[in-house]
Amino acid sequence: MTAATHSGAEGFLHRFEGLRARLPGQRLPWVQALRAEAAERFRAAGFPTRRVEAWKYTDLRPVSEAGFEEPLTALDDGEGLPTARCNRRAVFVDGRFREDLSQLASSPFAIASLADALPQLESRLGELARPAEEPLVALNTMLFEDGLVVSVPAGIDGGVIELSSIASRSERPSAFHPRHLIRLEAGASLTIIESASGPANTRYLHNPVFEIVLERGARLTHARLQQEGGRGFQLGTIYARIEAGGVYDNFTLNAGGKLVRNEIHAVLAGPHAACHMNGAQLLRDGQHADTTTVLDHAAPDCASRQTYKTVLQGKSRGVFQGKIHVHQVAQRTDGYQMNQALLLSPEAEIDSKPQLEIYADDVKCSHGATVGALDADQLFYLRARGIPEALARAMLVEAFLAEAIEGVGDPTARAALEEAVTGWWQEKAA
Incomplete structure (x- = not known):
């Protein structure tokens, strides 16, 4: 065989x-x-x-x-x-x-x-x-x-x-x-x-x-x-x-x-180490994307930041699962996690599961998740000033994603990501 x-x-x-x-x-x-x-x-x-x-x-x-x-x-x-x-x-x-x-x-x-x-x-x-x-x-x-x-x-x-x-x-x-x-x-x-x-x-x-x-x-x-x-x-x-x-x-x-x-x-x-895990999921009809992170704080005085944003259109599905595990030795941990989703279709679906598992006493940790559609008032504001609807939607989506991309420090890497986001929206509009 x-x-x-x-x-x-x-x-x-x-x-x-x-x-x-x-x-x-x-x-x-x-x-x-x-x-x-x-x-x-x-x-x-x-x-x-x-x-x-x-x-x-x-x-x-x-x-x-x-x-x-x-x-x-x-x-x-x-x-x-x-x-x-x-x-x-x-x-x-x-x-x-x-x-x-x-x-x-x-x-x-x-x-x-x-x-x-x-x-x-x-x-x-x-x-x-x-x-x-x-x-x-x-x-x-x-x-x-x-x-x-x-x-x-x-x-x-x-x-x-x-x-x-x-x-x-x-x-x-x-x-x-x-x-x-x-x-x-x-x-x-x-x-x-x-x-x-x-x-x-x-x-x-x-x-x-x-x-x-x-x-x-x-x-x-x-x-x-x-x-x-x-x-x-x-x-x-x-x-x-x-x-x-x-x-x-x-x-x-x-x-x-x-x-x-x-x-x-x-x-x-090791002490004073840092990890930044950010990202964006841009999903069209029929796509499924899953981001799963497991972050172990195994030493004291460490910091972590996670911001993941998902834009969904058509019948697409996004997943975010993020776990921060703070070990007992990891005192003075500073951890932040946020997952946000923007639904452009009533058929789109997002599953979000942020988790904190903390065994240390002296920590500063937070996590959260939000799900919503494009803000109708913001869209009306842009349309009222003569901006075509497709362009107005693109501007709002790019603004939604900007926070995650701006966190990329290297200018070459950031430019590559911004170009890919712009290309995705232009292909969608076409």
């Missing part, structure tokens, strides 16, 4: 058995053991169902029933590649590094393809990820082929790197599972602008996993532009550990895909 005759967890496990001799690291015993253990975890758990609390609002049956196969890359040079925003770019097509489309020669620090660097990554690959607890991470660990490996030395300003993921056009469903490892040593800084896109009529699964380590005083800005094709699925998981004085600044824009889940697990592991 071929993988094409299987679906669900069985299909991926069958694919793993057929591919394991050709996957990167097949001659490294520790990689073989890592994959084999992940396969057993995935075999035992399968795809999570809505009976699992963390997946209560997102149904993965469309993914598990698709019957994905190994992608056969057929991308012409530059096809589907976004315009470059800086002079360093790593391009992955169907989860595989494409040196011919990338520009990394000028980098003053280590950037490599995971497939090439694998023999040197025994202490890093799997350092943070938890395949025993997250079935999709087990799936990634079982089947990853490539990814981006970045190491910025202490005190170095790494500037900006673009990480572009592109799905190629195909008549059959395909799946790819890139694994990205980012490490910033003490006092280093870096901006990553990550984009994901694919053809409108191809069904595919993009299942990336990030493992991010920020050492003492390091700072990473991570701007993510999810613009997958209309039949694409993206199920992404990020693990980040921020040591003392470090800052992880994440902004995720969900604007494409049929079904998308953005899951972030961040640990503030």
Whole structure:
């Protein structure tokens, strides 16, 4: 039987058995053991169902029933590649590094393809990820082929790197599972602008996993532009550990895909560390987007900020689940979480579930959620001054999203996000 005759967890496990001799690291015993253990975890758990609390609002049956196969890359040079925003770019097509489309020669620090660097990554690959607890991470660990490996030395300003993921056009469903490892040593800084896109009529699964380590005083800005094709699925998981004085600044824009889940697990592991996790979900008819965050305050004197905004039109559905866990040792924690949704259609739906779990005494934590439609008075005010209705609506939506985007400190990353938001609304209006 071929993988094409299987679906669900069985299909991926069958694919793993057929591919394991050709996957990167097949001659490294520790990689073989890592994959084999992940396969057993995935075999035992399968795809999570809505009976699992963390997946209560997102149904993965469309993914598990698709019957994905190994992608056969057929991308012409530059096809589907976004315009470059800086002079360093790593391009992955169907989860595989494409040196011919990338520009990394000028980098003053280590950037490599995971497939090439694998023999040197025994202490890093799997350092943070938890395949025993997250079935999709087990799936990634079982089947990853490539990814981006970045190491910025202490005190170095790494500037900006673009990480572009592109799905190629195909008549059959395909799946790819890139694994990205980012490490910033003490006092280093870096901006990553990550984009994901694919053809409108191809069904595919993009299942990336990030493992991010920020050492003492390091700072990473991570701007993510999810613009997958209309039949694409993206199920992404990020693990980040921020040591003392470090800052992880994440902004995720969900604007494409049929079904998308953005899951972030961040640990503030040292005093005076900070984490900013902000984002926007821009959903059209038929789209489903789920943002799930788990933020562990595991050290004293740390701060976190989360602001997520969702704009929904047609029969779309948005999900926000955010948990702040304050450990007993994490005294003087300052945590803030807000989720706001703007419904542009009576058929749109939002599920919001903010959570606080606090075991420390000296903390300042708050969370909240709001849901509403465009303000009729504000719309009337703009129309009364001669502004066409479509433009007036666009102005109100952009104002609603501005608070989240303005929190992105890096100007290149902020400009990329603003451009994507403007493009989404213009495409809607057209």
